Amino acid sequence: MNQERVLTADRVTGKLHLGHYVGTLKNRTQLQYKYDTFIMLADVQALTTHFHQPGLIRTHLREIALDYLAAGIDPERATIFVQSMIPEIAELTQFYSMFVTVNSLRHNPTIKSEAQSGGGEEMYYGFLGYPVSQAADITFCKATIIPVGEDQLPLIELTRKVVRRFNELYRPVLTLPRALVGDTPRLVGTDGSAKMSKSLGNAILLDSSREELELKMRKAVTDPSRVRKGDPGHPDICPVYAYHCCFREEGVEEIGEECRKGVIGCAECKRRAVEAIAQLLEPMAERRAHYAARPKEVDDLLMSGTSRAREIARETMLEVREAMGLDYFAGSTQ
Ligand code: SF4
Structure with a gap:
């Protein structure tokens, strides 16, 4: 396949919601027709904050896979794979971490802001180093296009530095990726918060039933200055x-x-919003039901995506080891 490769990922910490759909998932369903699309279930990255909840990660892995399929990701086009099942990512992370300074991580704006929003708790080694792991995620498969929001740009810049540094230090075997910044606005939560988030309880999940959708919308805040219709x-x-x-x-x-003219009541306005959202969610529910009834099929496609990704990872690792002179027994037959 002679196409550029695009890599996207989701931390496996919970089911996906409309904010994910608007922010990234919808875009992926279009990118898959243009690029060799890799989608990573980032379970290792989820561990940086949920290391004490491996059961939650295990459950959500398949739920998120169902979200992808329901949203229109075509497993024949896109390679969906599991991060922790590509050990070469961990190996690359280790190698890259030798030449990434702690200060460059501590001062990375994305890390700083995520650490602050996490309550400023003591920072774990794995969390501080996750941008290095992200550089490994991107480079093992030689992805050249990384769709991100503005807030993620410093992480992509760090990956680009890692690539340049590696290629200068050893041999130019890594591919320089570029960020593809989307112009989609962040979807607000039903409580009016700037961001829809499951942990804030203001999210409409992609697998919401009609009743759940109506309930969420009934509770959604509106313009507080409107008291009467x-x-x-x-x-x-x-x-x-x-x-x-x-x-x-x-x-x-x-x-x-x-x-603005006060001719529509909020209840009617919400009813219409429910109709509009249901038009998106109902076909998704049908596709979800199809795959949910076939768990083996879902597992098989995850395994096949992971095995394709692993094959590419092995090839990259051979080049990396050779570039670093760590291919001690290359060519020897046993
Ligand atoms: S009518 Fe609609 S847009 Fe206007 S405040 Fe009510 S819910 Fe919001």
Whole structure:
């Protein structure tokens, strides 16, 4: 396959929600037709914060795989694989960590902000070093395109430094990746928080039933200045309107106008938002049900994706060891 390779990943810490769909998953379903698409179930990275909950990671691995398939990731096109089952990633991480300074990690803006949002607890070695592991994730498969949000750019820059440094120190065998920054806005939570997040309890999961969706929407906050239906509203500060903008093909402007003029009630507006979101989730539910009823098929496609990724990892590792002069017994027959 003579295509550029794109790598995306999800930390295996919980089911995916509409924020993931808008932020990355929808984009992946399109990228898979253009690029050799690799999607990594980042279970090792999940351990950096959930090392005490391996059972949760185990459960969510298959749930997230189902989310992918439900959302339209085609396993015939995309290679879905499990991070911890590619030992070469750990090996590369070890080699790269020899020439990445602790200071460059401590001062990395993404690490700093994630550490702060984690409550500023004592930092674990694995967490501090995860950008090095990420460099290994990207380089083992020679991915050249990494779709990211603005906040992740410093991590991609670190990977690029690792690649340049390795290629200068040893031999140019690693491929320089570039970030593909999406223009999708972050989806707000149902409580009006800037970010939809399962841990904040403000997320609409991709596997929500119609009843769960209606309940979430019923509880969603709206413009607090609207007390009665006739009050003029401010849709731009309302999460429900944000959902109309993201999930409705037509009539968004009209809803905004009706809100501003006070001719639509919030209950009716929410009902319409439920309809728009259900149009996305219902076909997903059908695809999910298909695969959920066939767990062996899901396992088989995860194993086959992992085995394709592993094959590429082995090839990269041979080149890396050769470049570093660590291929002691190359060519010897036993
Ligand atoms: S009418 Fe709709 S957009 Fe306006 S405040 Fe109510 S829920 Fe929000």
